[in-house]
Amino acid sequence: MGRRSSHTAEELRELILDASTMLISEGGLASLSAREVARRIGYSPGTLYNVFENLDDLILTIEGRLIDGLAAELDQVLSIGSPKEKALALGRAYIKYTSEKPKLWNLLFEHHLPAGREVPTWYQQKIDGIMERVESAIAPMMPDSKPEVIKRTAQVLWAGVHGITSLATADKLSIAKSEGAGPLVDNLIITYLAGLKQGS
Amino acid sequence: MGRRSSHTAEELRELILDASTMLISEGGLASLSAREVARRIGYSPGTLYNVFENLDDLILTIEGRLIDGLAAELDQVLSIGSPKEKALALGRAYIKYTSEKPKLWNLLFEHHLPAGREVPTWYQQKIDGIMERVESAIAPMMPDSKPEVIKRTAQVLWAGVHGITSLATADKLSIAKSEGAGPLVDNLIITYLAGLKQGS
DNA sequence: TTTCATGGGACGTCGTTCGTCGCATACGGC
DNA sequence: GCCGTATGCGACGAACGACGTCCCATGAAA
Structure with a gap:
């Protein structure tokens, strides 16, 4: 696919954090998964790992x-x-x-x-x-x-x-x-x- | 394989509970997995489900x-x-x-x-x-x-x-x-x- | 042309289900 | 009383669809 850049790095970061926050407020930590976050924001799972080191990093944020x-x-x-x-x-x-x-x-x-x-x-x-x-x-x-x-x-x-x-x-x-x-x-x-x- | 009966139903139940308890005391809930419990007691994962409805049942016990x-x-x-x-x-x-x-x-x-x-x-x-x-x-x-x-x-x-x-x-x-x-x-x-x- | 964000396949894990197998027992015939 | 067979059921382990994470070819932006 290659560089899509429909969002800046910060936008993408906020997108991920927002989606994750929403998932957790709805179903608790158990509902959070990298794949589901990716699905919701229209990116692939791998992309999360360009922005956060791993899920723990995301959660800590x-x-x-x-x-x-x-x-x-x-x-x-x-x-x-x-x-x-x-x-x-x-x-x-x-x-x-x-x-x-x-x-x-x-x-x-x-x-x-x-x-x-x-x-x-x-x-x-x-x-x-x-x-x-x-x-x-x-x-x-x-x-x-x-x-x-x-x-x-x-x-x-x-x-x-x-x-x-x-x-x-x-x-x-x-x-x-x-x-x-x-x-x-x-x-x-x-x-x-x-x-x-x-x-x- | 078939009926092995090296343990009674109650013994098996205790075996599972003991192994699970040990796993959790060592590494918290995250360390508990049906497969690891089965490994430790020398049974297959499926056997746990003859004794407990699922992992939640086991944990609640x-x-x-x-x-x-x-x-x-x-x-x-x-x-x-x-x-x-x-x-x-x-x-x-x-x-x-x-x-x-x-x-x-x-x-x-x-x-x-x-x-x-x-x-x-x-x-x-x-x-x-x-x-x-x-x-x-x-x-x-x-x-x-x-x-x-x-x-x-x-x-x-x-x-x-x-x-x-x-x-x-x-x-x-x-x-x-x-x-x-x-x-x-x-x-x-x-x-x-x-x-x-x-x-x- | 070069860079690099991205997609998406791959690996090893998980919980859970379920068809199959074969042991332990119960029963039949003698 | 004994042996051979039938039956019931406990255990296995493959299979499914998830998961986190890694990796690199790809292709759009610079």
Whole structure:
């Protein structure tokens, strides 16, 4: 066939990412296949490998965009309010973002690199960015605490919110359905923060 | 070939489950394949389908055994202590159990039934059994609370513990490594329970 | 003319199905 | 009680249509 160039390299990249994202949001990671993506964009499977190293590379790119999207949502919510209100807003924003496209967000936890391969640096940095936002939101509540304590508090809160969302979405462990996750997250944040204030 | 009968039906079933469990604990769900299991037990792939309906059936059976194993661990820990001590013990038992074979436990969250298929009743019941243990452990702490409140409290605590374990194991979201999950879980339970007491 | 994006075949993998084969057992005749 | 045959059924393994990935001849763009 030869150079067709109906799309530039960047266009092709977006085409692939869009089709892949759509496939995953519809049927989860299992629905993603190089051949199906190629079919949908009207190229052959081999062409994907001119743009991405392999499917893992493609998937990691999508994961990166998901984290970026969450970070943007969190920023929108962090401009005003007391620390406690910010913490609540962060939890609610997480629920909102992840429940809009649960299959897509679940990608972050369904997908694992093959044994021995590590996530790239940029990926870990994006994740660190999320945690930093949580830390800076709650830091004013604990002015006398050491940074490690603040960090640990942020980790516990964040992991707790994630756990509720994750179990609710997967419908596992007898957690109420997704619309019930909101109250649980509020309850966790309010009660945990109350315990923090009292405990110190 | 014909009937070989070097193993009874039950022996064969155990053989298959053992080999599959080993494969998953070593390399995660991705390492499980009907052909590899058959290879390891010295049978042909087709034979697996005399014993299990398909791979999902096989996987669900392994998941069931995992939940049973956790339930047994929780029971061992629930015999003595104050409610608060029991709650802490439950969290620590969860961490201990899941961190012994992380890839295996992760199966519960990596594996999804194909679209449209629901988990069998016995599966949901096993999961309900776990939640009931948590509820009955913390119920004495909240004698004046309505059952729904106790249930919600158990859900929040349990999901929180799961979230910490999950993110620590997957090494995602900047949570400290696995050995660091213990302190985080303790912190969550102690602080959340303190907030509960104060809030009421 | 040179370059290089692209198509598409090839390889080895997978889950699953199913016709076939032959062992273990049950039964018949003696 | 024994032997030979018939039957039932467990296991095999080829076959099918998928999959990820690689590779290179091709032919359009530069």
